[in-house]
Amino acid sequence: MSLTEQEIVGALGMIVYEVTDIPAAEVTLDKRFVQDLDIDSLAMAEILVEAHSKFGIEIPDERLRELSTVKDIVAYIQQEQEVAR
């Protein structure tokens, strides 16, 4: 069963908290990972490893560059879930 946008944001927020200590509530759709949440490339890579384990998705490097906001990642996860169905 696919997760809703809200559920994905919540789970992503927990991952961001686990990796960086940034409160999950700060992870909202409009936030940019680097500029707004101050997440560096190494922490971002950690978040993606955790996201892979949580959502079963893999984001190729060439796509990653296009995904700068929480909304971008959430949309990507939703899209992959659709494909899986």
Place this chain on the structure above:
Amino acid sequence: MRGGRRRVMVTGLGATTPVGGDVATTWSALLEGRSGVSGLGGGWVTDSPVTIAAKAAVDPAETLSRIEVRRLDRCEQFGLVAAREAWADAGLGEGGVDPERLGVVVASGIGGVMTTISAYDSYRENGWQSVSPLTVPKLMPNGPAGWIGLEFRAMAGVHGMVSACASGADAVAYGIDMIRLGRADVILAGGTEAVIHPLTLVAFAAMHALSTRNDDPARASRPFDKERDGFVLGEGAGIVVLEAEEHARARGIRVYAEAAGAGCSGDAYHIAKPNPSGEGAVLSMRRAIADADLSPSDVVHVNAHATSTPAGDVMEVTAIRKVLGDHPVLTATKSMTGHLLGGAGGVASVVAVRTLYDRMIHPTANLDELDSAIVADVARGEPRPLPGAGPVGVLSNSFGFGGHNASLIFTGV
């Protein structure tokens, strides 16, 4: 200055060891002769001839943040804990030293081996996407130096020495050189290690290097004793703050001791076995004494490498007698802490400095009967007052697989 050369002082100490989570508790446990060795518990290690080790008395997770514990390998965690204590002890705080004049030389003999093993397990079980991007920063042996440099903004140079069990002492030796050469005014120097894992345990056991006294852990590490049968693996870190004399004077900070000299040598003999003649150890000790501008008679005490291996302890005492004669009082910190490998030289430096500062030598534990091949005055039973008066010298030895020898000399101020 002395003889046209900058003098180097020790102004801060930090340690986390199997007998205490900081310098004060470590030092009091050593004076009491309390062992930090214990059984690893049923199920922790199977199919191993060795089931004992000296785990750190205080888990670093108790003092570090959750994120630090996540991002740092255990050896990096120990290093950071000890470095913070040393930094605070030296009163450096904010602005105590210009970052461009601050350096770090912190060793690990092996690096983040536990990270390496768990990352490989993860890779095999769950594929490459499961491998943490922190794997490399956690496994690299220079990782502890890197994190400490980051914490205190050290910009004069950040180095990690790798010379097995001589690493920590080599780090202090290099730190002394950096200050003398004018490359830095303050150096955080020492070593850290965290390799208590089933694989490392059986790997050292495969070399027949470890004690198999599993039924009596607290008495397993027994340097110089007739019944010793190998070393006990330990973990933790020891860091000293080395500071140029004029820099320390200008800050008006308490000086524990002078880091008066260092000597290093290579055995050129065997990859793991000590040369029974002690030639390499003789060279490192003689070089340290000459570097400190002392005479052998000035060195009243040796904090021996003394790991409790049958061959190593005899070799070291043979070498000490060749260089210093019979007068110095010896002690073996590893009788209680076990062997911290790359961390050992850092902890030994902290202990040697406290010995000078408190003028008290901690006893060697478990020395019931001196090996007949060892002729030495070893402190045992009770702490022994440091002999002599005035600025006497204390020598600390560290030797490592690979034929690395490092001797350090600290003098009272």
